Structures are given as structure tokens and as C-alpha cells.
Amino acid sequence: xxxxxxxxxxxxxxxxxxxxxxxxxxxxxxxxxxxxxxxxxxxxxxxxxxxxxxxxxxxxxxxxxxxxxxxxxxxxxxxxxxxxxxxxxxxxxxxxxxxxxxxxxxxxxxxxxxxxxxxxxxxxxxxxxxxxxxxxx
Numbered sequence: 001x002x003x004x005x006x007x008x009x010x011x012x013x014x015x016x017x018x019x020x021x022x023x024x025x026x027x028x029x030x031x032x033x034x035x036x037x038x039x040x041x042x043x044x045x046x047x048x049x050x051x052x053x054x055x056x057x058x059x060x061x062x063x064x065x066x067x068x069x070x071x072x073x074x075x076x077x078x079x080x081x082x083x084x085x086x087x088x089x090x091x092x093x094x095x096x097x098x099x100x101x102x103x104x105x106x107x108x109x110x111x112x113x114x115x116x117x118x119x120x121x122x123x124x125x126x127x128x129x130x131x132x133x134x135x136x137x
Contacts, residue, residue, distance in 0.1 A: 064131020067099025
């Protein structure tokens, strides 16, 4: 976190760290964490960067592919779209691995849901099937 915060600061971002570990079920934690992050960002200058870390989990009920970071990013996408401005969530495994995939995680932004709709993708279906990898693919 220190390295990410330092690099963001060097790039001109107003940086804030959330030191409480992000834990819990990825799809529900993503929404709660993003709400807290957006509240924190409201008090920062622009551009802003919030750095946090943790280890979420996924209760697999579907038959898709994806890891906890991909599921976290997909679950955050709806709230990003509703946030009313440009915003990005990057959820990545620092070891370069996210579940049974070749991805280290995923990035969602405030346009992800709109672009998905234009492509005929229904994010909730991908979440229900634990198939965030296919969604971001």
C-alpha cells in the first residue's frame, strides 16, 4: 500500500489510504467498501486516489470462472455507474493470480455498466454464475 500510495502521489494524485483490511464476501464487500471509498474521496482534491488492501472470499455457487478480485470489480460496477462522475476500481492480486484464471484481477469504471448493456451483457447473470472472468473478457 505504501508503494502504491507513493507512486500515485508522485503522479499528482491526492492520495488517501484506507488501512482497515477489506475482508468478507467479494460481491457484498465491494459495494460497502466502494461506498466508504466514495465518501472518503469526496473530501479530497482531484485527481484522487484511494488505496486499500485486503483479502476477500467468494462462495462459489455457479459454474463460471473468475477470482475474488474480478468478482469484486464486477460487483462494484453498478455503484460506479451511479456515482455521478468518472471513477475507477482496480482490484488485483499482488501475486499476479486471481482464482483459476490467467488474470490478476479486473478494472471497472463508471462506464462499464453502460458498455456492457450496449454489448448485450447482463452483469448480474455473470455474478450469479461466478463468471466475472467471462464478463471482463
